Amino acid sequence: MSSKHRMMGSNNGTNGDGIDNSKTNLIINYLPQQMTDQDFRVLFAQIGDIRSAKIIRKKATGYSYGFGFVDYLRPEDAERAIHSLNGHLVEHKKIKVAFARPSGESIKQANLYVKNLPTNYSEHDVRELFAPFGAIIQCRIVGNRGVAFVLYDLHEQAIAAIDQMNGKVLPGAVAGLNVKFANDNNQKNRNSNNNPKSNRGSGSPYGASRGYSYSHMPYEAYTSSG
Incomplete structure (x- = not known):
């Protein structure tokens, strides 16, 4: 096939x-x-x-x-x-x-970009921090810069996490958490930089592979790659 x-x-x-x-x-x-x-x-x-x-x-x-x-x-x-x-x-x-997860409206906009985490946080720490708001499909720490991506199962779970966690100051952090939808961050990067390299999805640990944003990268990466 x-x-x-x-x-x-x-x-x-x-x-x-x-x-x-x-x-x-x-x-x-x-x-x-x-x-x-x-x-x-x-x-x-x-x-x-x-x-x-x-x-x-x-x-x-x-x-x-x-x-x-x-x-x-x-x-x-x-x-x-x-x-x-x-x-x-x-x-x-x-x-x-x-x-x-199948494609559908309920799973769009379910991926979060999280900034200002304590730099010693592990993936396990981030999962524990965001687990109360719903099932986490993927969690990825980006280097040691206090940045992570958290992909929820459903859009409403991501909204709940933003509502409760954005601005929260964690022990060891230098500022309050910045929690928002990951594709919002990618769009900001594209708008502020006309360099074609900005379309590579640098805000995501998966990148914008094959033209898909990380907001539903795991499922789309599979269905588009054959």
């Missing part, structure tokens, strides 16, 4: 066989940095036949962002993969296996 065919199926909520891909497409988090695409495929192929399996990587360097997608041929195999492999230990890391 061609990548174009798969992408067309994903856009209307079905895969190339007419099956609802919200029931076959999985997102896998906390993958070890050293895990290869072949190892990733083999791990999930033991459950059932796979249409596609892909670890999301930085295009320029091949750096793994620590998550990937697996699309099964049959919904029952996707269910079995969740039950069998969620929490499975891979190279000392427990992977998280869940259904990937």
Whole structure:
């Protein structure tokens, strides 16, 4: 099956066989940095036949962002993969296996840009800080600059986090938190810099790969890459 065919199926909520891909497409988090695409495929192929399996990587360097997608041929195999492999230990890391979020209004604008965190904060610290507002799909610290991205499952969860956390001063921080939608920050960067390089999505740890903003990068990166 061609990548174009798969992408067309994903856009209307079905895969190339007419099956609802919200029931076959999985997102896998906390993958070890050293895990290869072949190892990733083999791990999930033991459950059932796979249409596609892909670890999301930085295009320029091949750096793994620590998550990937697996699309099964049959919904029952996707269910079995969740039950069998969620929490499975891979190279000392427990992977998280869940259904990937489908495209839709409820998941747009769910990614937050967070600034002025204490520079000693880890990804775990940021997750704990923002977990009370909803399910976090991805969390990424950007260097040691007190900046992070937090991707929620739903738009309203992101709104709640902004409402409660923006301006909050944390112990060890030099200023109150600046919490806003990540694409707002990217748009500001584009408007203030006419250099074509500004369109690379430097405000996101994933970049604006293939023209998609990080507001729904994990799902779109998969559906557009084939």
